[in-house]
Amino acid sequence: MAAPCGPDIIPGVVVEKRETSEMLSKKAASMAPLALRIVAECPVTKARACDLTLPHCVVDTPVFMPVGTQGTLKGITVDQLEALDCKICLGNTYHLGTRPGPELIDKADGLHGFMGWKRNLLTDSGGFQMVSLVELSEVTEEGVKFRSPYDGKEILLTPEESIHIQNCLGSDIMMQLDDVVSSTVTGPRVEEAMHRSIRWLDRCMAANKKPDKQNLFAIIQGGLNAELRKVCLDEMTKRDVPGFAIGGLSGGEEKDDFWKMVTLSTDHLPRCKPRYLMGVGYAVDLVVCVALGCDMFDCVFPTRTARFGSALVPWGSLQLKTKQFAKDLQPIDADCQCPTCKRHTRAYLHALLKCDTAGMHHITVHNISYQLNLMRSVRQSIIEKRFPEFVRAFMKRMFPSSDQYPRWAVDALASVNITLD
Secondary structure (H helix, E strand, O other): OOOOOOOOOOOOOOOOOOOOHHHHHHHHHHOOOOOEEEEEEEEOOOOOEEEEEOOOEEEEEEEEEEEEOOOOOOOOHHHHHHHHOOOOOOOOOHHHHHHHOOHHHHHOOOOHHHHHHOOOEEOOOOOHHHHHHHHHHHEEEOEEEEEOOOOOEEEOOOOHHHHHHHHOOOOEEEEOOOOOOOOOOOOOOHHHHHHHHHHHHHHHHHHHHOOOOOOOEEEEEEOOOOOHHHHHHHOOOOOOOEEEEEEEOOOOOOOOHHHHHHHHHHHHHOOOEEEEEEEOOOOHHHHHHHHOOOOOOEEEEHHHHHHHEEEEEEEEEEEOOOOHHHHHHHHOOOOOOHHHHHHHHHHHHHHHHOOOOOOHHHHHHHHHHHHHHHHHHHHHHHHHHOOOHHHHHHEEEEEEEOOOOOHHHHHHHHHHOOOOO
């Protein structure tokens, strides 16, 4: 079971915040590079609300982290992201390491300086490209050989090189290089990748030149095999790393397998360290996986779907390219306070999508705002000890009839004592 975290909280009881986020942020520079303070725990589920102190500011969890692959989120500016009160976003080690390259970014005062972002950054390790660029990669014990999609040159990404690039990027949270296989892969390759990920974690830890400034997270692997996951959890939690990620999921596997691997992982991860579920961004998945004990999430979904004209709303999504919105003078969501909803109508956005990329831009702003606000609402419900009620209300609004509830979500929530009407 998960390791104890000391007598900092009584389960189910809210700990009063005596310091503001601004006060805690000022302390961050003089503290360890990461501190996790549990603010409240749901007495029914495994959901929790935490203050995650990182070098650039305090992050309220549960949190959704937007993905900025190459030093920017597509369709939204840094100023707009800050105005939405985003506290942490992502960068991609493989792509940034390929171009413009770590040396240039290091000279620009890291990725923070290069992109003009004053808040926290998390960088992945480059490992995901083993799956997304599988036809261009080859895995050995030394590392991963890639053929660059830009110029065809061969690149060797080792655990040491991944950490070197991330040290140059200066991210607040770095991810270990892990051996990633698709979640639909079975057989000996899954076990090989799991054991190699443990060995590569040790190499990443040894290679980190800035452990006092940058936090290195381990990534739990093991595919959909519960026993392999347990072996990986047992080994990796023996290492003194600041946080843990649940990897190797959200790749096309059955949702029933997905949630069982998530809850198995949170059952065995230390209570006193952050738990990051990689690659999850659908609203239902976010809410359910908070109930299963996860703190941090990321996905390209809200920005990518915006580029197709899809706006996220509490009842699903609006496909604003379709004709039904051509004369609709309502905002995307009348209850949303984002800049897009305050200023523009569905009809205007529909018209823009036909002729101007500004339409995608406005929807991107809205979608990021939706995800961030969803997590804020989830957090508040945990603090106010009404999380199960929040989940039921969320599901009722998302699905017109209880017959439409996804079976996997019903089962996952039932496993943590939330029954849906």
